[in-house]
Amino acid sequence: MRELWDAATPIAPAFAAPGGPEVLFGAFRPAALARVARFGDGLLCAAPPSWAGDLFRTVERDWAERSRPGRPRFVGQVNVALGPEEVAAAAHAAMGAYYGFTGAADRMLAGLLTRPDEVRDAVSAYADLGADEVVLCCWATDVTQVDRMAGLVH
Numbered sequence: 001m002r003e004l005w006d007a008a009t010p011i012a013p014a015f016a017a018p019g020g021p022e023v024l025f026g027a028f029r030p031a032a033l034a035r036v037a038r039f040g041d042g043l044l045c046a047a048p049p050s051w052a053g054d055l056f057r058t059v060e061r062d063w064a065e066r067s068r069p070g071r072p073r074f075v076g077q078v079n080v081a082l083g084p085e086e087v088a089a090a091a092h093a094a095m096g097a098y099y100g101f102t103g104a105a106d107r108m109l110a111g112l113l114t115r116p117d118e119v120r121d122a123v124s125a126y127a128d129l130g131a132d133e134v135v136l137c138c139w140a141t142d143v144t145q146v147d148r149m150a151g152l153v154h
Helices: 002-006 030-039 049-065 085-102 105-109 116-129 145-153
Strands: 042-045 073-080 133-138
Touching: 030 042, 030 049, 042 049, 049 073, 049 116, 073 116, 085 105, 116 133, 116 145, 133 145
Parallel strands: 042 073, 073 133
Antiparallel strands: none
């Protein structure tokens, strides 16, 4: 991507940051995690915090082995669906369909958080692991999710 962005032919408007946008990789396996240090700026970690620590440390090790300056950027993704039981059930079904092709949908579904205290705990755990940012990925389709998530920070 960087070679394409650096090509003499401009693509769309100029980038806001020199060198183009930040490149984050989502990965779980060692070979894929190594690509973060080879080609990327950081890791987008959609795994529960209980798995994320090992992933973060692997990326840091690979980063150091490649003598990359600074540190990789770590973004945690917390999968959420807040509200009544039917909201959680619909989100669970949607998430299961999305991850079905992986053969590990059950592992991903275990990370769907449906209570505010679970979300707060996950965000705190990511912070403790060194995440630079945490994204709440909403799997529910009802419009009340924005207000429910906003209520988490008050």
